[in-house]
Each structure stands twice: as structure tokens, then as C-alpha cells.
Amino acid sequence: MIKNYTGQTAISKTLEELKDKDINRVFYVACGGSSALTYSSKYIIERDSKILAAEVYNSNEFIYRSPATLDEKSLVVVISHLGNTPETTAAAEFARDKGATTVAFTYENESPLAKASDFRIDYQYGPQVNPADSRNILIIQLTLGLLKIKEGHHKYDALVSSLPGLQYTVDKAIEKYTEKSIDFATKYQNEKMIYTMASGSNFGVAYTFAICILMEAQWINSHAIHAGEFFHGPFEVVDKDTPFVLLLGLDETRYMEERAQKFLNKYGEKLFILDAKDFDLSKIDIAIEGEIASVLHLYVLRALSREFAKVRNHPLETRRYMHKVEY
């Protein structure tokens, strides 16, 4: 019987139930943009946990690779907004058959994914929703909560105390970049290829902007480059004509992003440098700035994507294959 928790209490209720479970591995299993939302959670666990291993899997890869460690000590976090991604539902069923505990982030209570999971965490969705109630935050909150109940980790409380100020913080971040976003989208609306780049907890945001916005929603070629890998191959494509969207965050890996920025400023020209140091973080606990920065990047890039859609007259919803043809 699924435990279906709603709204603000969903995380704490779920954590309460996970408290006495022996867990040694967390698998984040999803596809595309849903998967990208979990990269920062893997980052957090690997950086901070002494007892948990964390892995991000594409849903089908998870099933076919069939990790030998997947068992009753595993927590499997599955994510699909409408809950009807067949691969992810199959992954949840697969995990449950192996004895793992499954937590679903899905908007639809009656979706196949919700039905295939032990817990469902309800969230709000849409442009008017407070970011504190969105899955963007709730996934990180679950991860930090898990570290708190298992290892006494301090960042969960820092996150919770920052939530009331999050809407303000997101609004200010978007506002700060509005002019730059309009400018970049207008100037480079006809580009055939736009790279994105980041490292650490921000890499998932660079990835989702590349595959879900530029490629999927705008049909522009793209590739998310890891800022640490940049100098070991990819940077040879840089020239004044190649656009880059570079994220600079506030986590431990920022140096890599700064190093890439220095290079791009010298040899590139068509640049959208999104720097978390520009954000107003006065309402955010300093202990959680790095994690919040990656979420803010996501909101600013979504605003940028709306500018692209507008000037290119290519609505973000337009598809030629997805849900339209057989595949």
C-alpha cells in the first residue's frame, strides 16, 4: 500500500518512516530532465556521507545493468512528473522486486509510477508555484534529510530555515538576469549549436538545459561539458563563433568553472556567464548556498529558455517526435 504524503509534510513523514530502515545505497532513477534534477543529490552524498553510496541511473540502464548491490538495503528514488514514463515505472517495479524501498516524485497520485512505489512525495508544479514546494527543492531536501537521520548532517536544517526566503531569492535571481537573457536570446537566436558547461552540483543543470531546453524544446544542437573535462579535449572547438552558457556556482568545485570562464573570456565571444555570486542570498543560510545556487541556476535558465522561445517563435511545447510518433 503506497504511503502518499502531500505538500510540506511529505519529506518529514517519509524520513520518519525511513529512520529505522537499514540503508546503505541510494539509487536515483529517472530519465532526461527528471534524472538531471538528482545530480546535485549524488554530489551531496558522495561529498558528505560516510555510509551511503549514491548512483544516478537512466531508468532503462538501471534495469539492464541490474546493479548487484540493489537489495533490501537500497533506497531507490524514482522521478517522473506525469508518472507515465514506462521505463521509470518498470525501474520502480524492478527495484521493488529486489526488495528495495522506493520513493516516487510524481505529480499524479494515480499514475503508474505512483502505484509502483512504496512512498509518493507530492509537490506543486507550474510557474506560479513557490520554489520551496517544487520537486527541484524537495529532492535535495529528501537527500539532506536522509543524511540527517542517518549521520546527523547539518545542512537539512539550514535548508529548511532558508525555505521561507526562497521565492524572494528566485525572483531576484531571475530579475538580475532578465536583461542579459533577452540580449543573449535575441543576439544568438539563429545559432545552430550552443554548448553548456558546469561542474559539481551544477552539472545536472547544464545537462538539463542542453538536452531538455536547447535540444528538445528548441531543436538547437547542444552538449553539456563538464568544466573539469573542458581542457582535456572539448576546448579545442572554442572560437569567437561558438556560443557557451557557463554556470558558476558556489560549491567546492567553483574553481573549475572559474578556470573555464577565464578561457572563454579570452577565446570565446558569444557567452552567457551565469554567476551565482550575482544572486541576492541574504535570505539563505550560508551553509546551504552551494546547494541553493544550483536550483537558482535552473530557474534563471528556464527564464532564458522562455526568451529563446519568444524571439525564435518556437514555443517550448513544440515537438516533432515526442508523444507524436512511435519510438
Place this chain on the structure above:
Amino acid sequence: MIKNYTGQTAISKTLEELKDKDINRVFYVACGGSSALTYSSKYIIERDSKILAAEVYNSNEFIYRSPATLDEKSLVVVISHLGNTPETTAAAEFARDKGATTVAFTYENESPLAKASDFRIDYQYGPQVNPADSRNILIIQLTLGLLKIKEGHHKYDALVSSLPGLQYTVDKAIEKYTEKSIDFATKYQNEKMIYTMASGSNFGVAYTFAICILMEAQWINSHAIHAGEFFHGPFEVVDKDTPFVLLLGLDETRYMEERAQKFLNKYGEKLFILDAKDFDLSKIDIAIEGEIASVLHLYVLRALSREFAKVRNHPLETRRYMHKVEY
């Protein structure tokens, strides 16, 4: 004092020394193409090991993320051909300071990386070298050997018994694709963007072809797409004008690659489909076919890269930034 083993016995000597060490995690730490060589090892460990966790890290990301589990129970495999990649040497020193055991794959005995590591595995290098003596195979062999000494895994022996037939197998694979390679490189020499795609143990090969060959050595835009992620965003860029290099392997994830192939055959046109089912594997133990296939892909794509270099009159060694400017 570094243990410096040479040639065919390097793996077995190293394994002998690791036998009594308590190891619970393997970190593969390198940059770019060296890092890509380790993806299939991570795949193997996650699929088969009940006691080891495996992680692939870019060298700087490894240092900055500073995994909490990195300790004296960690084995850190560091890779840099010339052994002078500063990030990777720093990573080896960082790992040693944490008490981890470090194994270096580096060609130069006196290189900084060799000096910073506990073990060095010597290998041969160059176009005339038997693939069995190359690091492409030796890295996988170390991984399988580790699983053998720790968990009695069966594939190590299957690999060793297949090594005498490897040169023949590689030669036949390259030969089989020579005509197709010349044709693809000739027809699409002026393309501005070429995608690569694979899943499972082949993904690292798709990644290295994208970043080290197309981007670094040919200055062609590229992006390695995971075949399971393809249908969750990236596939919206597909059209008759967008070239794709798709790898089909023989591991458990092949279905994802086949699904992508079906789609590309229908909606794409400029395709290089590299299918391991075309390879002559008569001299390879069937138990190790999946792992060998990913290595064969690498050799065939290197041959393809030579054709690109030839027809484009752009030698594979040409760089504009790497080792030429400050970065």
C-alpha cells in the same frame, strides 16, 4: 616506494599485492580520454560486485568534491598516458594522503604521476602494439582481476584466455569497417556537428570519440548521447541532415542501442552504425564478448578518425590551444 611492474605480468603482480587488502571502493580518476577508458570498468563493477562501489571522477572534481568515503579501504586507479597531467598527479597525491592505495596507468616510468602512486602498471603504446598489451585492455583486466580475487568472479579467466586472439579480432573488426569508414568520412567531412551515441559499457567509447577525436582532434562540434536518454530530449534534434555515430555493443544494455538505431534509421540519414554483431569473435570467449566489444569499438573509431583526418587534411595531432597557450 613505487611498485613498478612491466608488461604481461603487471596485472597479476599487482593483484597479488591487493589480495589481502581490505577494499570496498574503487575510484577511477583521470581526465578526458583517459577517464573514458574506465567507464566500462565502472559498468562491470556495478553490474557484478556485491561488495565494491565504483566511481569515475574527473581528477579535479575528485579533489574538490573530496568523497567522504575515500580512505584506506579505497583503491584509486589514476590514468594519464604521459603522467604529466597536473590534475591527475594532484589527485593521486590527494588519495594517498587519505590513506588510499593508488594504482597508476602511465607510460612514463619517471613521470610525476608514477612517482605519486603506489603501483605503476606498464603498458605498450602505439599503432603497432598488440591490443592485449595496451591500457585499453589492461584497465579492464585489473578490474576483472579485482573481482576475481575479492569475489571469485569468472570473467577474468575468460579475458586472459581470449588475449592471444585479440590482435586478430581487432584487425578483422577494423577491416570489416574500412569501407564504411572511408565512405562516412568522405561524405561528411564538412559537417559542423556529429553526434555519437551508446549505452552501458560502450558509453565511454562514444564519449571519447566525441570529445577527443571530433572536438579535440578535428574541431567538429559533438556530444555523446546516452541511448537511454535519447528519447527524453535529445532525439528532437534528429533530421536527415544531422550525422550520428551509433555504437551497438553486446552487453546487457544493447536493447537501448537497438531502439535508438530503429529511430535513426527512420528519421536520420547520415549514419555510421557500428554494430559489434559484425565482428568476428571466433577467438574470443563468449563470456567476455560484451567487454571486448567496447574495446573493438574504440579501435574501429580510431581507424575512422584517421580517415577523417586524411580527407579533411586536418592531422589528428593539430591543436590550437592544448599545450600551446596558457589555461
